[in-house]
Amino acid sequence: MIISQYKAFVIREEKDGSFSRGIENKSIGLLPEGDVLIKVKYAALNYKDALSSSGHKGITRNYPHTPGVDACGIVEMSESSDFNVGDAVIVTSYDFGMNTSGGFQEYIRVPATWPVILPNNMTLEESMVLGTAGFTAALSLYKMEQNGQEPSMGPVLVTGSTGGVGSMAVAILAQNGYEVVAASGKKEAHEYLKNLGATSIISREAVDDKSGRPLLKNQWAGAIDTVGDNTLATCIKACGRNGSIAVCGLVQSHKLETTVYPFILNGVNVLGIETAETPRKIRLKIWELLANEWKPKHLDAIKKIIRLNDLEEYIQLMLNGQSKGRVLVKF
Ligand SMILES: NC(=O)c1ccc[n+]([C@@H]2O[C@H](COP(=O)([O-])OP(=O)(O)OC[C@H]3O[C@@H](n4cnc5c(N)ncnc54)[C@H](OP(=O)(O)O)[C@@H]3O)[C@@H](O)[C@H]2O)c1
The missing domain is CATH 3.90.180.10 (Medium-chain alcohol dehydrogenases, catalytic domain)
Structure with a gap:
């Protein structure tokens, strides 16, 4: 009624x-x-x-x-x-x-x-635990893999990793066989991140390079970034050859300062993630993945x-x- x-x-x-x-x-x-x-x-x-x-x-x-x-x-x-x-x-x-x-x-x-x-195999409650956050994390990995990302290339970094999108990204990457480096500002959340499938945990500061150098030692093979600003710039500078960076968010700020070197010397792909207007065909595909093979265990x-x-x-x-x-x- x-x-x-x-x-x-x-x-x-x-x-x-x-x-x-x-x-x-x-x-x-x-x-x-x-x-x-x-x-x-x-x-x-x-x-x-x-x-x-x-x-x-x-x-x-x-x-x-x-x-x-x-x-x-x-x-x-x-x-x-x-x-x-x-x-x-x-x-x-x-x-x-x-x-x-x-x-x-x-x-x-x-x-x-x-x-x-x-979708079949998903409860209403699960659909909201996933929600836009799970959809964003899944769309990130989907686009990264379309651009050649695979577990054998090495670890994938997740920034803002205890947040909604970050938690989902850690869990979905781990579910798909990726080694996951989780960057977090919360020391007390290490157990939580390990349970989601993070292989190692680093501080927020470790992804906030202030050296001014245009390129850094290769530290990860790709990244899902929810933070933006210098954190995103650091993700790009330390990414390995042909890796992809999914750009999801701006909790630090909307700014991005970079040089072209990571792109023209290392072939790094920067992928824009926009969930609101994702075409319906891809939207349905992502929800199907989330209900089945990509549904996080935790x-x-x-x-x-x-x-x-x-x-x-x-x-x-x-x-x-x-x-x-x-x-x-x-x-
Ligand atoms: N592109 C899209 O379509 C799309 C869809 C959904 C969300 N988003 C964006 O994604 C971002 C995250 O959304 P969310 O819902 O996951 O938010 P959230 O749950 O609040 O998570 C954000 C996380 O970022 C970290 N953080 C917070 N302030 C920070 C700072 N100043 N510097 C560095 N890290 C900081 C924290 O994690 P730690 O303590 O673990 O570091 C926090 O838990 C937002 O900007 C949101 O607008 C975009």
Whole structure:
């Protein structure tokens, strides 16, 4: 039964320019237009949501807004022949949670081009432990392998390795037979990273070269970088011949200063990772991989399940760079 009022996490812009956030009652009629109405079962917290929740206009232009770029649930109404009432679906990417009302609420309504039917061999909960983070990590490895990356070339570095994308990258690489070097700022998380499959763990500083040299000794055969700035520059300078660097994120900053030497002398490939508009054919392929051969063994170790009331605390941890693994909101 569809209820008219439901709970939503709402960010408001105040008259003085500050932002407030909290749980409010919303009515279904206020949801955006769309073909598919979904009762949300789980949503997951991503870095973009933490930014949107703090009023970052690069992510969300207009408030009030309900963030949440990842959600899954059960179709309650459908005006599309692609979806039937009762279908279990995953909604990520496109404009979901950015300038379109997102997953931190009991109901969502989206265009029929956005949801993906939950693959066989994947539960709704697993789909959100994976979510955009797992999708990003998997798309990174997919593109790296398309460019020739293989385990025999040597270890692959993951930066921001205890974060959502980082944790997934460590686990998926290990699952695929890669030796994984995990760079992390959290000394206490070494056990966690080893359990996910990291072969060795290095500090954040070890991937923040200040020598000014254009090339460094070969230290890894490729990298999945979630950090950007000098960390990404260091990934590129110390990458071995013909290795690939998947550029996913910018938690350090959006800047990148490099020379052309790693590209013209070592053949390093820099691969842009953009999940929001990934073509549907590749999107379905990546979800299939995540449900089967690439499903990490340790999804339980990566997840933390909270309620909508707890979201504020976890947004703060994420903004302070202290989040670990994947935080799921269960409805
Ligand atoms: N390209 C795409 O389509 C796409 C999709 C999803 C996410 N992203 C981007 O990927 C990045 C990571 O997202 P996420 O959801 O995984 O975030 P997250 O869970 O907050 O993880 C980020 C991790 O980066 C490390 N870190 C934090 N601040 C840092 C700093 N100042 N310098 C170096 N390392 C720092 C921390 O790990 P350690 O403590 O272990 O170092 C932290 O856990 C974000 O920039 C996000 O926007 C991009």
